[in-house]
Amino acid sequence: EIVLTQSPATLSLSPGERATLSCRASQSVGNFLAWYQQKPGQAPRLLFFDGTSRATGIPARFSGSGSGTDFTLTISSLEPEDFAVYYCQQRNKWPLTFGGGTKVEIK
Amino acid sequence: QVHLVESGGGLVKPGGSLRLSCAASGFAFSDYYMGWIRQAPGKGLEWTSYISSGRQNTNYPDSLKGRFTISRDNAKNSLYLEMNSLRPDDTAVYYCARVRWPNSYYFDSWGQGTLVTVSS
Secondary structure, eight states: OOOEEEEOSEEEEOTTSOEEEEEEESSOOTTOEEEEEEOTTSOOEEEEETTTEEOTTOOTTEEEEEETTEEEEEESSOOGGGOSEEEEEEOSSSSOEEOOOEEEEEO | OOEEEEEOOEEEOTTOOEEEEEEEESSOGGGSOEEEEEEOTTSOEEEEEEEOTTSSOEEOOTTTTTTEEEEEEGGGTEEEEEEOSOOGGGOEEEEEEEEOTTTOSOEEEEOOOEEEEEOO
């Protein structure tokens, strides 16, 4: 199965700062990668699909990039509501797999 | 507005069975592929199953094949997950999720989840 490794595990930043989250795949997934945001006690929310396509209602401060084995989620300027855990997910090969997550916490 | 509501979770002994349900509303349920994803306490997300819109196709990770069965009733706008031979490591919140149209295998709407605890 394709293993997705997310780094760093935890990112400590202040509101207004830029966040850069990485997702690396054990083999190429093409551009078939999604990003999700999960806040405590809530279900995940789809942010991006196919690497760079923003899901409905996602603010422009979020951007997705990458292809093949290396992907990045960038938040240009952190808002208070952006502090959460972020997961990547690939759909290139069965089984569908998720990364272990990156927690973005307030510094 | 898409609404997914899971039910059926609870405490079950190791080796036991449980059937989860998910009631869908706010969209044309019969047009969408659906799936179940679980999250063990304090852990990450794990995909457990998916089913096509017309029920012809299902898929599971190898680790769950034979124990978990996903099904749906399009007339009732409902999704189900039958879980057998449950083990303590099946303890998790189970989310029902809609696959983003058209069948992209990304999950664009999620329920709030139902907790399954497997313990003696």
